Amino acid sequence: MQSKRTKIKEALINQENVGKEIIVKGWVRTIRGSKFVNFIALNDGSTIDNIQLVVDVANEKAFELCSKISTGACISCTGILVQSQGKGQSFEIQASEIEIYGTADPEIYPLQKKGHTLEFLREIAHLRPRTNTFGAVLRIRHHMAFAIHKFFNDKGFFYLHAPIITGSDAEGAGEMFKVTTLDFNNVPRNEDKTVNFKEDFFGKATNLTVSGQLESELGAMALSQVYTFGPTFRAENSNTTRHLAEFWMIEPEIAFFDIDDNMDLAEEMLKYLISYAIENCKEDLEFLNKMYDNELLARLDFVVNNSFQRLTYTEGVEILKNAGQKFEYPVDWGTDLQSEHERYLVEKHFKKPVILINYPKQIKAFYMKQNEDGKTVRAMDVLFPGIGEIIGGSQREEDYDKLANRMKEMHIPLEEMYWYLDTRKFGTAPHSGFGLGFERLILFVTGMGNIRDVIPFPRTPMNAEF
Ligand code: 4AD
Ligand code: MG
Numbered sequence: 346m347q348s349k350r351t352k353i354k355e356a357l358i359n360q361e362n363v364g365k366e367i368i369v370k371g372w373v374r375t376i377r378g379s380k381f382v383n384f385i386a387l388n389d390g391s392t393i394d395n396i397q398l399v400v401d402v403a404n405e406k407a408f409e410l411c412s413k414i415s416t417g418a419c420i421s422c423t424g425i426l427v428q429s430q431g432k433g434q435s436f437e438i439q440a441s442e443i444e445i446y447g448t449a450d451p452e453i454y455p456l457q458k459k460g461h462t463l464e465f466l467r468e469i470a471h472l473r474p475r476t477n478t479f480g481a482v483l484r485i486r487h488h489m490a491f492a493i494h495k496f497f498n499d500k501g502f503f504y505l506h507a508p509i510i511t512g513s514d515a516e517g518a519g520e521m522f523k524v525t526t527l528d529f530n531n532v533p534r535n536e537d538k539t540v541n542f543k544e545d546f547f548g549k550a551t552n553l554t555v556s557g558q559l560e561s562e563l564g565a566m567a568l569s570q571v572y573t574f575g576p577t578f579r580a581e582n583s584n585t586t587r588h589l590a591e592f593w594m595i596e597p598e599i600a601f602f603d604i605d606d607n608m609d610l611a612e613e614m615l616k617y618l619i620s621y622a623i624e625n626c627k628e629d630l631e632f633l634n635k636m637y638d639n640e641l642l643a644r645l646d647f648v649v650n651n652s653f654q655r656l657t658y659t660e661g662v663e664i665l666k667n668a669g670q671k672f673e674y675p676v677d678w679g680t681d682l683q684s685e686h687e688r689y690l691v692e693k694h695f696k697k698p699v700i701l702i703n704y705p706k707q708i709k710a711f712y713m714k715q716n717e718d719g720k721t722v723r724a725m726d727v728l729f730p731g732i733g734e735i736i737g738g739s740q741r742e743e744d745y746d747k748l749a750n751r752m753k754e755m756h757i758p759l760e761e762m763y764w765y766l767d768t769r770k771f772g773t774a775p776h777s778g779f780g781l782g783f784e785r786l787i788l789f790v791t792g793m794g795n796i797r798d799v800i801p802f803p804r805t806p807m808n809a810e811f
Contacts, residue, residue, distance in 0.1 A: 350421075354391035357436055362426045369396060369438065370421045370446075372475060376414055378402065383411045385440075387422065390474075393481055393628050397429065397437040398422050410443060416457055417449030417475070463798055470802055470810060478636065481629035482791050482799055485622060489787060490574070492621040493595055496614055497572045502597060505564040505571040507557025513761065514552050516559060517710055519579035521552035522590075553578035556780060559712075559765055561598035562741065565776055566768045572597040574783075582806050586795045587684070587733065589784060591804040598778035604714075604723045604740040607777035608700050611727050611736050612653050614781070615698075620649050622790045630791075638792035644730065645790065653698040653727070658682075661701050664694055681708045687726075687733040699728045711755045713739040715747055725779065732789050738779020745769040 351367040371389030378384050381403050386395035402408040414420060424440040451457050455469050456476065466473040473479045494504065510524050526546040527533065533541040542550040557573035564571035573596045580590060597610065622630065623645055634641040665676045665686050670693075674683045682701075691699050703716060704724040713722035727736035742748045748769055752759055759766065787799040797803040802811070 352391040353387065353389045353394070353396045356396055356426060356438075357392065357394055363428060363436065365426060366423060366441070367426050367438070368421060368423045369398075371396075371419070373414055373416055373418045373420060373449075375416060376411070378411075380408070385414065385420075385422075387420070388475075388480070390480055390484075393477055393484075393632050398424065398440045398443075399437055400440045400443065407443075410445070413445060413448055414443075415449060415451040415454070417451075417454040419446040419449075420444060421446065463795065467797055467803075474801065477632060479798075481626075481632050482787070482793065483801065484629050485626045485791055486787050486799065488622060488625050489618060489783070489790060492618050492625075493574060493783075495621075496617050497597065500570070502570045502572050503564070503568045505557075505561060505568075505573050507554065507560040507573040507575060507596075509554055509576060510547075510551050511554040512547065512549055512551050513559065513765075514550075516556050517755075517757075519555050520581050521555060522578050522580050524551045524553060555579055556594065557596050558598065558778060558780065561596045561778060562712075562765070562768060562776065565598035565600045565778070566772070566774065569600045570597070584806055585684075586797075587785065587788070589796055589800060589803055589805060592796075592800070593783035595781040595783060596778060598776065600774050600776045602740070602777040603775060604702060604725060604777060607738060607740060607779060608653075608655060608702070608725055611700070611725070611738065611779055611781075612698075615727070615735070615786075616649050618786065619645050619790060623649070626790075633791055633793075637794075641792035644792075648698060648729075651697050653700050654695040655700045655702070657703045658701050658705065658721070658724075659703065661686075661690055661699075665689060668694070679705050679707065682726075684733040687728045688730075691728045691730050691733075698730070701726050701728065706751075709739070711751050711757055712741050712748065714742045715751065723777075727779075729785075729789055731792075732785050734782075735785045735789065736779050736781050738777065740775070740777040743769060743773045743775050745773065 350370050353369055353371060356362060356367060356369055369387060371387045374386040374388050374395050376383060376385045383400040383402050385398040385400060387398055388395045400407065400411055402411050421444040422438060422440050423442040424438040426436055427439055429435055429437040456472055466476060474483055514521050533544040535541045554577055556577055557575060561571055561573050576591055577594045578591050630642060659678065662676060662678050668689060672685050676686055702725045703721040705720060706715065706722045709722050709724045713724050715722055723740040725738050726734050729735040749759060749766065784796050784799050788796055791799060793799050797805060
């Protein structure tokens with residue numbers, strides 16, 4: 346007798362097991378049947394597909410045992426794997442022994458019925474991984490994380506771990522969460538009543554990072570090509586379908602890359618990741634395509650097979666001004682593009698992903714390489730259908746004086762940023778990089794409509810359950 350558990354995914358594809366006794370373990374999706382035979386659909390998360398258990402309940406003991414099993418219960422089942430006679434599945438198990446690990450009282454188990462709304466499931470985020478939808482999303486999320494490491498590893502990049510707690514708040518990418526061990530009821534103060542952070546854990550004010558870029562640049566100035574992949578935090582009070590307070594970001598940084606190299610890498614990477622999903626997440630994508638978004642698979646194929654449209658911010662603004670369309674936010678040269686503008690360019694005008702470059706310097710970060718015109722910087726945003734901005738990046742200003750001047754103009758304290766400026770002081774080099782929002786990628790790949798549904802435990806304003 347085989348004592349090891351067989352994953353349902355294997356049981357469903359491995360012909361070799363037919364006729365043999367196997368053990369499967371998992372959570373009951375449905376149970377139905379008669380006085381003589383029960384059919385249990387069992388899922389263990391290894392695949393979206395359930396395996397059917399056929400249980401003979403003609404004898405009283407078996408009948409009693411099965412009467413305790415309901416949707417959500419966890420069981421182990423031993424039995425012979427056989428070719429299925431019923432429709433809709435290839436294999437089933439003729440159960441000989443069932444053990445109940447845990448029942449799930451149908452009166453109170455929240456996932457008793459099918460077809461719950463995503464809003465409802467968000468309120469029970471601790472249980473929603475047990476639904477088909479979240480199983481699919483979480484498996485795809487895993488495969489995308491793996492593919493990101495594979496993509497960079499195959500290209501000779503090194504994974505750099507940027508700190509999560511940072512003593513610098515100069516990136517300016519967003520409002521930061523403070524990190525402190527000070528006693529809020531007895532805050533140490535300086536004579537001028539400001540908080541005395543010298544008494545805090547690190548002896549200075551610290552925050553959760555908004556981006557690993559500045560550290561990524563330090564790595565690139567030694568290892569040539571690095572990337573970070575970690576959680577980042579922004580304390581903006583933005584309650585949208587595309588913003589999280591805690592999200593994951595991938596930030597490659599490459600020495601000797603200019604903005605064109607940077608665009609090429611971003612496009613290649615996105616296409617690689619989407620192709621990887623198409624090849625490795627077939628069943629899950631087909632499920633999502635069927636249940637939520639009939640155009641998902643076609644859209645993924647389209648992005649892989651078409652080149653991204655590249656143009657300047659100035660050209661983009663011209664198109665928007667001549668669009669003959671009324672936007673909620675008016676658009677003019679110098680204003681930041683809103684999601685409605687980005688989506689117009691992508692979805693209505695070009696009908697494909699767009700890379701916009703050379704933005705006005707006043708709406709972009711201090712570190713971006715300044716163009717000759719004195720007005721624009723070598724920024725690059727990749728815009729995707731249904732998402733808007735999926736990547737933000739730039740060529741970096743490598744010239745010490747230009748960088749220092751821009752920092753002074755933007756009132757960024759040079760002394761505190763000495764470590765960053767040192768890269769430009771010692772052996773500076775042209776370099777570029779970008780940040781891919783991991784959840785925005787997952788939104789695109791899954792076709793889900795709300796970013797809260799593509800991360801296991803979303804953190805948004807007024808929401809940090811468990
Ligand atoms: O455009 P952002 O702010 O760029 C940076 O942070 C740079 N330091 C990146 C770099 O050049 N290394 O953010 C990068 C990406 C955005 O394009 C978006 O996909 C995602 O991060 N992002 C968010 N995703 C979810 N929730 C939020 N609040 C996000 N803010 C940014
Ligand atoms: Mg951005």
